[in-house]
Amino acid sequence: xxxxxxxxxxxxxxxxxxxxxxxxxxxxxxxxxxxxxxxxxxxxxxxxxxxxxxxxxxxxxxxxxxxxxxxxxxxxxxxxxxxxxxxxxxxxxxxxxxxxxxxxxxxxxxxxxxxxxxxxxxxxxxxxxxxxxxxxxxxxxxxxxxxxxxxxxxxxxxxxxxxxxxxxxxxxxxxxxxxxxxxxxxxxxxxxxxxxxxxxxxxxxxxxxxx
Amino acid sequence: xxxxxxxxxxxxxxxxxxxxxxxxxxxxxxxxxxxxxxxxxxxxxxxxxxxxxxxxxxxxxxxxxxxxxxxxxxxxxxxxxxxxxxxxxxxxxxxxxxxxxxxxxxxxxxxxxxxxxxxxxxxxxxxxxxxxxxxxxxxxxxxxxxxxxxxxxxxxxxxxxxxxxxxxxxxxxxxxxxxxxxxxxxxxxxxxxxxxxxxxxxxxxxxxxxxxxxxxxxxxxxxxxxxxxxxxxxxxxxxxxxxxxxxxxxxxxxxxxxxxxxxxxxxxxxxxxxxxxxxxxxxxxxxxxxxxxxxxxxxxxxxxxxxxxxxxxxxxxxxxxxxxxxxxxxxxxxxxxxxxxxxxxxxxxxxxxxxxxxx
Numbered sequence: 001x002x003x004x005x006x007x008x009x010x011x012x013x014x015x016x017x018x019x020x021x022x023x024x025x026x027x028x029x030x031x032x033x034x035x036x037x038x039x040x041x042x043x044x045x046x047x048x049x050x051x052x053x054x055x056x057x058x059x060x061x062x063x064x065x066x067x068x069x070x071x072x073x074x075x076x077x078x079x080x081x082x083x084x085x086x087x088x089x090x091x092x093x094x095x096x097x098x099x100x101x102x103x104x105x106x107x108x109x110x111x112x113x114x115x116x117x118x119x120x121x122x123x124x125x126x127x128x129x130x131x132x133x134x135x136x137x138x139x140x141x142x143x144x145x146x147x148x149x150x151x152x153x154x155x156x157x158x159x160x161x162x163x164x165x166x167x168x169x170x171x172x173x174x175x176x177x178x179x180x181x182x183x184x185x186x187x188x189x190x191x192x193x194x195x196x197x198x199x200x201x202x203x204x205x206x207x208x209x210x211x
Numbered sequence: 212x213x214x215x216x217x218x219x220x221x222x223x224x225x226x227x228x229x230x231x232x233x234x235x236x237x238x239x240x241x242x243x244x245x246x247x248x249x250x251x252x253x254x255x256x257x258x259x260x261x262x263x264x265x266x267x268x269x270x271x272x273x274x275x276x277x278x279x280x281x282x283x284x285x286x287x288x289x290x291x292x293x294x295x296x297x298x299x300x301x302x303x304x305x306x307x308x309x310x311x312x313x314x315x316x317x318x319x320x321x322x323x324x325x326x327x328x329x330x331x332x333x334x335x336x337x338x339x340x341x342x343x344x345x346x347x348x349x350x351x352x353x354x355x356x357x358x359x360x361x362x363x364x365x366x367x368x369x370x371x372x373x374x375x376x377x378x379x380x381x382x383x384x385x386x387x388x389x390x391x392x393x394x395x396x397x398x399x400x401x402x403x404x405x406x407x408x409x410x411x412x413x414x415x416x417x418x419x420x421x422x423x424x425x426x427x428x429x430x431x432x433x434x435x436x437x438x439x440x441x442x443x444x445x446x447x448x449x450x451x452x453x454x455x456x457x458x459x460x461x462x463x464x465x466x467x468x469x470x471x472x473x474x475x476x477x478x479x480x481x482x483x484x485x486x487x488x489x490x491x492x493x494x495x496x497x498x499x500x501x502x503x504x505x506x507x508x509x510x511x512x513x514x515x516x517x518x519x520x521x522x523x524x525x526x527x528x529x530x531x532x533x534x535x536x537x538x539x540x541x542x543x544x545x546x547x548x549x550x551x552x553x554x555x556x557x558x559x560x561x562x563x564x565x566x567x568x569x570x
């Protein structure tokens with residue numbers, strides 16, 4: 001194991017895939033066997049591979065502070081429930097984001113409140129116009145679009161929001177989203193299609209937001 | 212925007228652009244991630260957190276069956292009908308909260324060195340399959356093995372047992388609709404099928420650390436009910452909501468990982484909440500009876516049933532009080548009186564992690 005993996009520093013590094021590392025399980029880190037031997041080394045590698053990306057995803061949903069707590073809880077839950085992970089049915093990443101999605105349920109109100117707060121900026125051009133790009137109309141327009149989208153996201157069901165953001169923000173493939181949410185892959189695809197169509201229609205309308 | 216604004220439609224690229232920009236300002240604090248990593252890899256428990264126990268369990272008396280209540284509750288299991296009224300008739304109202312509390316004698320099992328506390332939670336979840344006349348209940352079995360109270364390295368599994376109770380229609384009807392109730396195997400949608408709906412209530416947000424009670428958390432809890440209640444309240448984003456405190460206490464008890472002394476304080480804390488009702492001899496679907504703490508919100512009735520002989524949580528139940536939408540888009544609205552979900556918990560001592568106790 002290299003120094004970065006031991007210390008947890010340089011977490012933006014590319015995932016560790018050194019096949020000569022004895023901690024890397026025979027099946028690799030995409031679908032590791034978590035049931036044999038000391039789990040600590042392989043969980044160290046898995047943390048290095050996924051923690052920063054998972055944090056970025058969670059922070060976009062519930063803020064950076066809560067995201068730090070959730071990253072820890074997600075990996076701790078994965079460690080405790082490692083016997084239930086089946087490499088033959090899905091990737092570790094999908095399983096991990098499934099756990100994170102479950103834990104996110106405790107913070108739905110926080111997420112919706114944050115989205116509504118952002119959405120309110122859409123009605124206040126002075127806010128979206130401030131910032132380093134304020135002199136660039138295109139950037140202002142893009143920021144305004146993001147704020148408008150926030151309101152539409154707040155109105156989605158949890159299931160729809162999870163599906164969309166696991167793809168758009170976490171970068172999961174539909175098959176992984178299906179594994180993470182425990183629903184058929186066809187449902188993911190049809191849900192994505194429906195949600196995106198819904199957002200394209202509803203986001204431009206904006207509107208007043210409450211907490 | 213106003214209604215007279217011409218209807219606009221974003222393009223796919225508009226949507227992708229907005230998605231890429233929204234809440235995309237911050238990256239992780241690397242030093243905090245490193246701390247989290249170190250904590251994770253130290254999760255193996257130090258020897259002193261292994262439990263040696265405590266009081267021997269009080270001898271359990273014979274089951275005090277309540278045939279009528281049990282039968283009605285069993286009927287409710289099959290039909291999803293409410294049990295509120297019948298429970299009210301069959302349960303004994305208590306004039307004094309204190310007398311009900313005094314009747315709970317919390318003890319912990321004797322746990323020999325190297326063995327594990329075992330907690331099994333059989334959770335039945337009601338689904339009215341979206342857009343169809345089909346309704347069923349599915350069972351999820353959550354199992355926990357812990358080397359002791361306060362241990363960090365407890366193990367958990369959540370398994371769909373494949374047991375389905377068809378409330379309306381049949382398995383064949385469901386198949387004709389292209390419906391697939393959750394099959395037997397590891398629960399991939401455990402949050403939906405295995406967790407009490409009180410956990411999913413948007414008003415009930417709380418730090419998840421309470422569900423992983425390591426020794427430091429146990430040590431941090433106050434020693435009086437009043438102070439414990441204050442601590443629970445202050446850990447919540449909406450501290451004035453009694454339902455949130457009730458939910459949190461129920462979740463803590465449902466882990467099975469809080470020792471007798473803290474469980475006793477939790478019951479005392481619940482009794483301090485004015486909205487909480489306490490009844491004795493409330494029946495569970497498996498025929499056991501216990502002391503029930505319940506709280507009604509505007510939409511649901513939550514109930515926690517405690518075995519007075521051990522002070523362990525042995526049952527939970529959520530009943531709809533008005534039409535309940537399913538934000539997961541799996542179920543149609545559940546009508547008032549419907550038992551949304553129900554859990555029965557049992558406890559034991561296992562000689563090996565991952566194995567059930569030998570009876």
